[in-house]
Amino acid sequence: MVAYHKKSVDFFKAVYDITRLIPQGRVTSYGAIAKSISLPKASRMVGWTLSQSISKTPVVPAHRVVNRIGRLTGKNHFPNPNTMQELLESEGIEVIDDKVVRFKELFWDPQAEL
């Protein structure tokens, strides 16, 4: 848990780093990531940051980040609207009606792992 509010580049890095830590087959939320970087109310920034993460290396598994109820709100930012769901399903995560099934059980808390 580090204060990354000094510079935006650090915010970027923090979001990318944490997102890369999400285990395959698990998901987390924008708010959870925001909390883990000491900006609990900057959840919006997390989503915005992830939208900038597409086509970056190393790859940022942004598809494993959904909103607090498990909805795939960011699907439209992928190459195809179906890409996010397909990536999740390829990891064994069931998605119905744009929502992660059993989201609560699959939820990965960044704080708990740090």
Add this chain to the structure above:
DNA sequence: CGTCTGACGCACG
């Protein structure tokens, strides 16, 4: 420099 916008989340009624 003022405003608006957003892959969000919370408080409130």
Add this chain to the structure above:
DNA sequence: GCGTGCGCCAGAC
């Protein structure tokens, strides 16, 4: 449980 309002902060205009 749902709609509404607002804070968050970086970027685009």
